[in-house]
Amino acid sequence: MINLLPSEIKGQYRTKSVLYSLTLIYVIILVGLALGSAALATFNLTSRANISNKTETLAGLNEQAEKKQELILKAAFIEDRLKAESSQKSSPHWDAILASIASDTPANVQLTSININQDGSAFTLTLGGETNERRAIVLFKDKLEADQSFEKARINNITDSSTAEFKKYGFTITTEVKNAS
Amino acid sequence: MLLRSIYFWVSAMIFIMLVGLTVWKVIPPVLGQYRESTLTLKDLEVQITEKEKFVRALKTLEEERTDLEALHRQAQLALPTAVDSENLLLQLDGLIASLNLAEIKTTVPFSEEASRQAAAPEEKPAEPTESKPLAKFTISGPIDFEKLRDLVVQLKGFGRWNQLTSIDVIQSGGNITATITGEAFFKPAFSQEFSGDSQIINKAKAIFAKYRSYTTAPDISKEGSFGRANPLAPY
Numbered sequence: 495m496i497n498l499l500p501s502e503i504k505g506q507y508r509t510k511s512v513l514y515s516l517t518l519i520y521v522i523i524l525v526g527l528a529l530g531s532a533a534l535a536t537f538n539l540t541s542r543a544n545i546s547n548k549t550e551t552l553a554g555l556n557e558q559a560e561k562k563q564e565l566i567l568k569a570a571f572i573e574d575r576l577k578a579e580s581s582q583k584s585s586p587h588w589d590a591i592l593a594s595i596a597s598d599t600p601a602n603v604q605l606t607s608i609n610i611n612q613d614g615s616a617f618t619l620t621l622g623g624e625t626n627e628r629r630a631i632v633l634f635k636d637k638l639e640a641d642q643s644f645e646k647a648r649i650n651n652i653t654d655s656s657t658a659e660f661k662k663y664g665f666t667i668t669t670e671v672k673n674a675s
Numbered sequence: 676m677l678l679r680s681i682y683f684w685v686s687a688m689i690f691i692m693l694v695g696l697t698v699w700k701v702i703p704p705v706l707g708q709y710r711e712s713t714l715t716l717k718d719l720e721v722q723i724t725e726k727e728k729f730v731r732a733l734k735t736l737e738e739e740r741t742d743l744e745a746l747h748r749q750a751q752l753a754l755p756t757a758v759d760s761e762n763l764l765l766q767l768d769g770l771i772a773s774l775n776l777a778e779i780k781t782t783v784p785f786s787e788e789a790s791r792q793a794a795a796p797e798e799k800p801a802e803p804t805e806s807k808p809l810a811k812f813t814i815s816g817p818i819d820f821e822k823l824r825d826l827v828v829q830l831k832g833f834g835r836w837n838q839l840t841s842i843d844v845i846q847s848g849g850n851i852t853a854t855i856t857g858e859a860f861f862k863p864a865f866s867q868e869f870s871g872d873s874q875i876i877n878k879a880k881a882i883f884a885k886y887r888s889y890t891t892a893p894d895i896s897k898e899g900s901f902g903r904a905n906p907l908a909p910y
Contacts, residue, residue: 513682524697531702534709538709542712545712562733569743572743572879588839607845611843612841
């Protein structure tokens with residue numbers, strides 16, 4: 495089909511058409527912005543109601559907990575003591591030390607004194623005893639040295655109380671107790 | 676043609692003004708409220724979940740109140756808030772009696788210092804501090820090596836938490852005398868905040884099962900016979 499309209503009128507129609515389209519785009523954008531703002535505002539209103547409900551729920555739960563304050567204090571006390579329990583034990587295993595002393599003592603040695611003492615953070619064991627041969631004293635010291643419970647074993651002194659009939663040697667040995675806590 | 680249209684320029688200006696106004700004045704506060712509400716809601720939900728868990732744990736404790744009371748008493752005996760020398764002495768007496776060590780003597784301090792330390796935690800109960808092993812005790816007397824080992828083993832699982840500091844054994848003419856010194860712990864303050872751990876009863880049972888108490892706290896409402904016509908007469 496041939497358009498016989500003059501070019502000026504054609505131009506006016508085109509301009510109007512563009513203007514209508516542009517206006518339509520403006521309106522769509524403005525409506526979009528308005529709807530977006532309205533949606534956000536509605537969400538905020540709903541959220542405020544939700545916050546109010548949840549705050550009430552939380553207050554109710556707090557009230558329930560408050561009523562059981564006596565239980566809370568007792569449970570807190572027990573919990574505190576459970577936490578403290580592990581930090582209380584820092585000394586060596588005394589029963590294991592006594593067992594080691596017994597198992598390390600040579601058959602021909604009689605102990606006359608056992609002293610385990612705390613020296614700062616370390617524990618020192620001093621053993622006094624009697625035997626009929628000096629070799630047993632050295633063996634005892636070596637046995638203590640080899641024991642995993644002790645370290646740095648040393649003979650402090652050996653005294654000779656032998657008579658013509660009996661050999662009798664007194665001694666003291668000192669060793670450090672390894673920290674086996 | 677379009678640029679010469681007054682309608683175009685007027686509509687463009689109105690559009691720009693409306694969009695500018697909306698973007699500048701309306702959207703930012705609404706967006707701000709949105710963010711704030713979302714964060715508040717999330718925060719409240721977390722708080723409610725935690726509090727519900729806490730309340731559930733309290734309900735469990737309520738149901739197991741008898742166990743809780745017993746464990747609380749055990750905890751008080753194990754690590755009291757004061758020196759508590761008298762209960763320590765009763766505990767040690769119970770231990771010695773259980774081992775049939777009639778000749779063994781036990782001593783604990785009843786000093787003014789100990790009493791002062793015991794009173795101090797009342798003033799500042801909210802600040803948890805490390806325990807101070809001030810209640811030093813001594814166990815001494817004739818004992819054989821096997822009994823000594825038994826005694827040391829029992830002290831390890833003693834209902835009042837303690838730490839031995841020395842053992843001194845002397846053997847002379849077949850008689851063995853031992854002196855054991857140690858420190859019983861106490862912890863003046865404790866945290867009053869309960870974590871809400873619903874397994875606290877089971878955990879406490881597992882821990883306290885390792886320890887043996889040799890006495891119960893004296894209670895004048897349940898024991899003892901009081902009142903004498905002549906308190907100076909022999910009992």
